[in-house]
Each structure stands twice: as structure tokens, then as C-alpha cells.
Amino acid sequence: FDVTVITVTTSFVSHLYFRNLEPRSNLSLLVLLIFIPALLSIPISYHVGYTLASVPLAFASYGGFLVFFTVSYRLSPLHPLAKYPGPAIAKISKWWGAYVGGRGDLHLYYKSLHDRYGDVVRVGPNELSVCDASLIPAVLGQGGLPKGPRWDGLPGRPSLIDQRDPILHMHQRKPWNRAFSSKALKEYEVILAKRARQLLDCLEDRVNGSDQQAGLVLDMSAWFGYFAKDFMGDMAFGGGFELMMAGGSNDGAVIGSGARISGIFAHVTYIIPPLVAIVGKSGIRDFGKERVSHRLQNGANRRDLFYYLSGEELPESERLSADDLALEGLLAIVAGSDTVKGTLSCALYYLICNPAVYNRLQEETDAAFPSGEEPLDVVKLSYMEWLNACINETLRLQPPVPSGSSRILGKGKGAKVFGKVDIPEETQLSLHTYSIHRDPRNFYTPDAFLPERWLSNGAPAGEHNTSAFFPFGYGPTTCVGKNLASMEIRMLLCWMLRRFRFSKAPRVTYEGWEERIRDWNVMHHDPLLVRISLRE
Numbered sequence: 461f462d463v464t465v466i467t468v469t470t471s472f473v474s475h476l477y478f479r480n481l482e483p484r485s486n487l488s489l490l491v492l493l494i495f496i497p498a499l500l501s502i503p504i505s506y507h508v509g510y511t512l513a514s515v516p517l518a519f520a521s522y523g524g525f526l527v528f529f530t531v532s533y534r535l536s537p538l539h540p541l542a543k544y545p546g547p548a549i550a551k552i553s554k555w556w557g558a559y560v561g562g563r564g565d566l567h568l569y570y571k572s573l574h575d576r577y578g579d580v581v582r583v584g585p586n587e588l589s590v591c592d593a594s595l596i597p598a599v600l601g602q603g604g605l606p607k608g609p610r611w612d613g614l615p616g617r618p619s620l621i622d623q624r625d626p627i628l629h630m631h632q633r634k635p636w637n638r639a640f641s642s643k644a645l646k647e648y649e650v651i652l653a654k655r656a657r658q659l660l661d662c663l664e665d666r667v668n669g670s671d672q673q674a675g676l677v678l679d680m681s682a683w684f685g686y687f688a689k690d691f692m693g694d695m696a697f698g699g700g701f702e703l704m705m706a707g708g709s710n711d712g713a714v715i716g717s718g719a720r721i722s723g724i725f726a727h728v729t730y731i732i733p734p735l736v737a738i739v740g741k742s743g744i745r746d747f748g749k750e751r752v753s754h755r756l757q758n759g760a761n762r763r764d765l766f767y768y769l770s771g772e773e774l775p776e777s778e779r780l781s782a783d784d785l786a787l788e789g790l791l792a793i794v795a796g797s798d799t800v801k802g803t804l805s806c807a808l809y810y811l812i813c814n815p816a817v818y819n820r821l822q823e824e825t826d827a828a829f830p831s832g833e834e835p836l837d838v839v840k841l842s843y844m845e846w847l848n849a850c851i852n853e854t855l856r857l858q859p860p861v862p863s864g865s866s867r868i869l870g871k872g873k874g875a876k877v878f879g880k881v882d883i884p885e886e887t888q889l890s891l892h893t894y895s896i897h898r899d900p901r902n903f904y905t906p907d908a909f910l911p912e913r914w915l916s917n918g919a920p921a922g923e924h925n926t927s928a929f930f931p932f933g934y935g936p937t938t939c940v941g942k943n944l945a946s947m948e949i950r951m952l953l954c955w956m957l958r959r960f961r962f963s964k965a966p967r968v969t970y971e972g973w974e975e976r977i978r979d980w981n982v983m984h985h986d987p988l989l990v991r992i993s994l995r996e
């Protein structure tokens with residue numbers, strides 16, 4: 461055989477593995493990308509008569525043909541998702557998604573694709589992004605699709621969020637559900653109030669220590685971050701971060717610091733295991749384990765999240781190992797701190813940019829909790845209509861998980877139809893939260909901050925589809941910490957407005973702050989510099 465024929469044929473056969481999907485197994489990658497071209501270099505060396513040149517030649521020619529066949533197939537009408545529109549570069553490889561994910565504007569990019577191509581866009585070789593609120597129950601609800609790879613984490617037992625098997629997920633979620641029952645939440649109110657009070661006291665100390673005339677300008681988003689991590693640290697590991705006390709620099713700050721990386725990896729999760737094998741074990745796990753043993757040694761004087769996750773009330777044999785507890789605890793901190801920090805920051809941003817909304821909220825909080833009373837009554841907070849309208853509107857415009865979570869139709873499940881979307885096996889599908897929240901078919905003037913749209917009386921006429929509002933997800937994998945998050949955000953906002961006055965800081969440009977919010981799975985944003993003073 462002619463060596464060219466051998467090379468082209470082997471590349472063609474290998475492309476059958478790559479043509480539909482991104483790689484799935486590292487062993488097959490090793491065989492197809494290293495072993496085969498290395499073997500090919502033998503006949504090539506006979507042909508060119510120069511052994512040293514044969515190896516790069518084999519890799520280049522085999523690789524070149526492999527890419528050519530794979531790309532041609534992915535762009536061709538033969539691909540099972542060929543009928544769905546999308547940018548060619550996205551259809552070719554998820555590495556494009558990884559690039560956009562690292563840039564941080566994935567949510568804006570997907571929104572622009574939906575504006576251009578319509579409700580269903582092909583955003584990867586085998587992945588669709590869908591902007592259609594009517595599909596939320598079918599795709600995410602009971603009996604819908606299981607989780608896709610977006611949250612895949614470190615190798616080993618998955619934490620709750622990256623547990624993709626629906627049955628295992630259901631079992632793993634049980635202690636979490638107990639931990640966020642109404643009875644458990646009631647117990648957390650004290651821990652929350654203590655941390656909220658600490659934040660306000662820290663802020664007050666700084667205001668008192670500043671030049672009262674000039675006023676104090678603080679990065680409130682940093683302070684929200686310290687608060688949220690200290691609080692979740694209390695809940696998950698019985699405390700120990702003390703970021704508020706240290707003004708930010710402390711061990712706890714490392715958790716979640718790899719945000720950009722996770723924005724990239726979410727698209728190419730198959731590279732995580734080989735990378736971990738090369739780089740070595742992750743330090744974050746050791747940190748988690750150290751916190752677990754600290755909590756086990758010291759115990760806690762009240763029930764916290766750790767109590768429920770560790771199953772302290774269960775027989776020894778049914779409890780989680782220290783390793784697994786560390787993973788679940790770290791998940792709580794990652795999932796529960798940047799999301800809350802982001803929501804509080806965006807809410808404050810919208811308030812200072814919309815003085816009429818701010819003043820109305822001030823009136824509501826002053827009336828609900830007259831002078832001297834701390835806003836600890838969570839039932840009362842849950843009935844404050846304007847407060848909740850402001851929070852909902854913030855979560856609508858800036859969902860802290862802007863691109864939602866991916867789903868996948870597994871191999872062997874057969875094709876499925878969801879409304880106007882029919883998908884073959886092994887297709888990934890995401891309902892794009894940011895785009896659905898800003899779709900004029902769901903919300904009148906969708907880009908405007910209009911809390912009044914959430915009022916039962918006095919809402920402006922126009923579209924208001926509450927079933928298109930799903931910042932916490934939907935169905936069996938919906939955010940388990942939703943009620944805790946709502947309690948935190950309500951209490952904090954209300955308390956801050958009772959004690960301080962916030963306004964735009966002089967010489968700070970607020971324009972574009974919203975547009976610079978990054979979607980690294982969870983939202984990240986620039987510092988939020990705000991002028992803060994004590995109220996009379």
C-alpha cells in the first residue's frame with residue numbers, strides 16, 4: 461500500500477470516533493492521538509528513508525487529515541445537529557466555548573447568538589443552547605434530562621452539584637434537603653444574624669474612623685464577599701475563615717479563586733482528569749479536609765449544615781467519610797458565597813443607580829422595622845413586597861449562574877423531542893437563563909430595571925411570565941440553598957438600609973459596570989465602589 465493511502469485511511473477511521481462528539485475517554489485519546497501516529501511513523505520512515513523526520517511527518521499528516529475529516533463532518537449536512545443554526549467555529553469544537561468561557565462574556569455571547577439565530581442555537585459539535593421558557597418543566601423537571609458535564613469537578617466521588625446520575629443524585633441530596641428544611645433554616649437564623657451584625661459593625665467602624673465631611677468610599681462587593689464566605693464557613697465547617705475580621709486576607713479567600721479556570725473547563729471537562737494527573741492533587745481538598753477535622757474536633761454549639769451533611773444523628777456506617785464531607789462543605793462555600801455576594805452587589809448597584817427605587821425601599825424598611833429594631837423577623841422580611849420585588853428584578857437581570865446548568869441525553873436513551881427541539885442521543889442542551897430572563901416574550905422591556913413588574917398591584921401592563929424566571933434552576937436539581945440565600949439577601953439588604961445611606965461615589969464611573977459582569981459559571985464582577993454614611 462502507498463503510505464499516503466494508509467495515513468488517509470487511518471485518519472478517516474479515527475475521525476469516526478471524533479466526528480460527532482468531543483472526546484470521552486482518555487485511553488481512547490491516547491491511542492488515537494499518540495499511539496496510532498507513532499505507529500504510522502514506521503511505514504513513513506521506510507518511505508522517506510529518514511527516521512528522524514518520519515515522526516513529525518506522521519503526526520502532522522495523520523493529525524491534519526483527522527482534523528480535516530472531523531471538521532468537514534461537523535460542518536456537513538450529515539451531522540445529526542446540522543439543521544440547527546450557529547456559528548461555524550462553535551460547531552467545530554467546544555474549545556471555542558472554552559475560549560469565550562475564559563473571556564467571561566459567555567452569557568452575552570449566547571444572548572447575541574439567540575438574537576441572531578433564534579431560539580435554538582448549536583453552540584458545540586453536539587450541544588444546543590435553547591431560549592424557550594416553555595421547555596423548562598420538560599427539560600429540567602421530574603423525568604427531564606439528567607445533568608450534563610458542565611459542573612464536572614475533580615476526579616473521584618462527585619459532590620452533589622456534579623453528581624450526574626439521577627438516582628445517586630437523589631440519595632446524595634437527602635441530607636442537603638434535611639439541612640435546608642424549614643426547621644433547620646430556623647436554627648440558622650441566629651448564625652446568620654450574628655454574621656450580618658458583624659458586617660454592619662465592621663462597616664460602621666470604618667465609617668466612624670473616616671473623615672465624616674468627605675464621606676467614606678468602600679468596595680461593598682468585597683465586603684459582601686467576606687460576609688458570605690464567613691457565613692458559609694460557619695455553616696459548612698463550624699467557622700474559622702474570619703475574612704471580615706481580617707479585612708479580606710485569610711485562608712478562606714482561596715476558595716473560589718479559580719473562577720476563570722472553571723469558566724474554561726466547564727466546556728472541556730474531559731481535560732480535568734489528565735490535568736489533575738499531571739499537576740498533582742488539588743490543594744483545595746486538603747484545605748477542606750483540614751476544616752473537617754477541625755470541626756470534628758471542636759464540635760459546634762448548634763446544628764449547622766455540617767451537622768446534617770455529616771449525619772451526626774446517623775449510625776457510623778451510614779456517615780460520609782472526611783474526604784466526602786470536605787467536598788460537600790467546599791461545594792456549599794463555592795455555591796453559596798459568590799452567588800449571594802453577586803446578588804447583593806448587583807442589588808446595591810441597581811439601588812444607587814435608581815434613587816426612586818432606593819427611596820421607596822428605604823420607606824418600606826423604615827416602616828417594617830422602626831428605629832432600633834433589628835430586621836431579624838424573617839417572616840416579615842418575606843412579606844416585604846418592594847424588597848422582594850427589588851431582589852427578584854436583580855436576579856432576573858443578573859442571574860448569578862448566568863448560563864444555567866447543562867443537561868445531556870445519554871447514550872442508549874433514543875432520540876427525544878422537546879417542543880420544537882428534537883435531539884439525538886448524546887446531545888447536550890442548556891436552557892439559557894440569561895437569554896430567557898431578557899426575552900421580551902417573557903418580560904416587558906426586558907433590559908430595564910423595573911421592580912414594579914413584580915408587584916401584585918400596580919405592575920405596568922405588558923408581558924410578565926413568572927414561569928420564565930428560574931435563577932435558582934428548576935426541578936430535582938434546583939438550588940438546594942435557595943431559601944437560605946433568600947433569607948440572607950433580604951436580611952442583609954434591609955439591615956444595611958436601616959443603618960446606612962449608600963450613594964454613588966464621586967469620580968467613579970458606574971457606566972458599563974453591568975456589562976463587565978463575567979460569567980465564569982457563577983457571576984464575577986468588578987469592585988463596587990460606593991459612598992457610605994451613617995443615617996441619623
Ligand code: HEM
Nearest residue numbers: 620621792795796799860861865932933937939940941945
Ligand atoms: C442567589 C443565590 C443563589 C443562586 C442564584 C443559586 C443558583 C443555583 C443554580 C442555578 C444551581 C444549579 C441548579 C441545577 O444544576 O439545576 C444551584 C445549585 C446548587 N446550589 Fe445554589 N444558588 C444560590 C445560593 C446558594 C446557597 C446559599 C447555597 C448554600 C449552600 C447553594 C447551594 C447549592 C447547591 C448545593 C447546589 C447543587 C444542587 C444539586 O445539584 O442538587 N446555593 N444553585
